[in-house]
Amino acid sequence: QQKVQQSPESLSVPEGGMASLNCTSSDRNFQYFWWYRQHSGEGPKALMSIFSDGDKKEGRFTAHLNKASLHVSLHIRDSQPSDSALYFCAASEHSNNRIFFGDGTQLVVKP
Amino acid sequence: ETAVFQTPNYHVTQVGNEVSFNCKQTLGHDTMYWYKQDSKKLLKIMFSYNNKQLIVNETVPRRFSPQSSDKAHLNLRIKSVEPEDSAVYLCASSRPGQGRDTQYFGPGTRLLVL
Numbered sequence: 001q002q003k004v005q006q007s008p009e010s011l012s013v014p015e016g017g018m019a020s021l022n023c024t025s026s027d028r029n030f031q032y033f034w035w036y037r038q039h040s041g042e043g044p045k046a047l048m049s050i051f052s053d054g055d056k057k058e059g060r061f062t063a064h065l066n067k068a069s070l071h072v073s074l075h076i077r078d079s080q081p082s083d084s085a086l087y088f089c090a091a092s093e094h095s096n097n098r099i100f101f102g103d104g105t106q107l108v109v110k111p
Numbered sequence: 112e113t114a115v116f117q118t119p120n121y122h123v124t125q126v127g128n129e130v131s132f133n134c135k136q137t138l139g140h141d142t143m144y145w146y147k148q149d150s151k152k153l154l155k156i157m158f159s160y161n162n163k164q165l166i167v168n169e170t171v172p173r174r175f176s177p178q179s180s181d182k183a184h185l186n187l188r189i190k191s192v193e194p195e196d197s198a199v200y201l202c203a204s205s206r207p208g209q210g211r212d213t214q215y216f217g218p219g220t221r222l223l224v225l
Contacts, residue, residue, distance in 0.1 A: 043201050045216065092211070095210060097210060101154040103153055104153070106152075
């Protein structure tokens, strides 16, 4: 069973719009969460990490974590065509370095 | 800025051949990983090495074998490739922390098996 589930599978937003990506996990041992972004032809790159409940904002990107519900989200405001990419949610436990990745959300920002 | 390097970028081979991919990281990390990304873009962990010791070995076919000469290098050898091995192979590295360390990925090696 997939430990990290993402939704939606794909998302299309207009340039300047808000993109919202969601992620839930089924393992209450997960303590640490990330959003990774992968542009076509490249490897994934960590976009944001979030380890505490609440919001974490970095520029146009805001991550939200609710550990009680094992839900993490990523909101991208003022979306740009360069934000078009595959976004992965990832989670890990306290005790080891293995990261579990979701299946990804394909974001397309249309000019 | 790239700090995890992979060679080759792309490799085409035929069924039954042996291939080898190289990975080097300049981040000073102790842990390195190999992932397989299939045509659906799913990321699947294959191996991880911590200071040259294998610490994760997912149920991959025996024809796959990781090779490490030091903590900065982790290569992947595939003996007798199969068509289903066509994929992107991603190398990553991280510090050996208690689960909270970010993994840094290379650009990947794209393998096509004819």
